[in-house]
Amino acid sequence: MKVITLEEHIESKLLTDEINKAIGKPTLPDLSKDMQNYMQTSLPTPADMQDVDNRLKFMNKYGVDMQVLSYGNSQPQNLDPKVSVRLCKLANDELAKVVKGHPDRFAALAVLPVGDPQAAAAELKRAVEKLNFKGVLLKGNFDHKFFDDPFFFPIFKMASDLDVPVYFHPSFIPQNITDHYFGNGEWSDVVTGIASSAGFGWHMDVGIQVMRMIWSGIFDKLPNLKLISGHWGEMIPMFLERLDDELTNYSGLKKPFSEYYRHNVWLTPSGMLSEPQLKFILDEMGPEHIMYSLDYPYKQPKNGKTFLTENSALTDEQRELFAHGNAEKLLKL
Structure with missing residues (x-):
């Protein structure tokens, strides 16, 4: 059985060096000994990423x-456009070299200078049409703005026009x-740090990101726009019915929230390989909207x-869709 995985991160030493030259090497804030130990022992090293x-x-x-492939933490998306436009081009060119070296093993999602949406849209077009990238990954938000802000609309219009997905x-x-x-103060700052990030907090934040995209009405304007949401x-998904019940009469949208979500959003597990979660997502989203x-x-x-x-929750047909079929169709692999 063929297996394609979609949320796999990489970094480039050349790009990281160029980022450091442009903005100065980042300095870590004062961290406790426990937090320093956690970061040293639990997070990937530059060598792991590269x-x-x-x-x-x-x-x-x-x-x-x-x-x-998509970039990890060392990437230029949220830098000042005066440097991010150039560095995102460099980042995508470097990533294209990795894909070119192993075209049967790797594909890529672009990184964009979101602080300049017109330049970001142009770079997405270049990355897809010239570098054969399969979409874009957007990380967090920019300048305290979620991506539903009209400021970013040119990026999503270009993704829709190119028929490539946006991975949040x-x-x-x-x-x-x-x-x-x-x-x-009753628990370790390691607990606070993990809970506010990979443990829970940033999942809550990016889930809200997708909700806001739907509430903004962007799928009425761009019905071909496709989003991917990890974890x-x-x-x-646990709140789809609740969101419909509470907000359908007030949202101003043409359809209930869940209809947009089930039609325009695809989900991946991001390494959270739990059978109960898989069963729930299969029930809520159907087998055509999950990827590995x-x-x-x-x-x-x-x-x-x-x-x-070996997962008994999947039929043979569903297994093929989950493992590779849906990704091949959505990303045109």
Whole structure:
């Protein structure tokens, strides 16, 4: 069975060096000893992010035929457009080289200078038409604006025109929200840091991002626009009926929230390989709107292959759609 994974991250030493030259090497805030230890032992190293040979070894070991690559934390999306326009072009060119070196094993999602939406739309067009990229990944938000803001509309109009998907990826939430929801002197700042990010907080944040896109009415303007949401939809699928019940009469949308969600959004697990979650998502979304992802190298689940091959929740037809079929259709692989 062919396996394609969609949320797999990479970095470029050349790009990171160029970012550091442009804005100065980033300095970490004052962190406790516990938090420093956590970051050193739990997060991928630059070598993990950059080493293509190790990536291929992992893929071969766990039966991954193709990874759709996107940039990790060291990327220029949210920098000042004075530097991000140039650096995003460099980033996409560097990523294209990786794909060109192994075209049967890798595809790519573009990174865009979102602070200049017209330049971002032009770069997306270049990345798709010239570099053969399969879509774009947008990380977090920009300048305290969610992407439903009309400022960003040219990006989504271009994605719709090109018929490529937009993958919404989490990022760190503002400090005041971290403090309000997750801070407490009764527990370690490691708990606060993890809870506000990979544990819960950034999933909540990017789930709200997708909700806001629907409420903005963008799918009435761009019915061909396609979004991808990781981590089984960042908690939103559990509330589809609730959102319909509470908001349909007030949203001003042409259809209930869940109709847009089930039609215009595709979900991936991002390495959260849990059978109960898979069963729930199958019931809520149907087998045509789920695709596979492992979140390499942040996550390297040892059941990455067996979750597909031995999972009783899937019929043979559903297994093929989940493992590769839906990705091939949506991303034109």
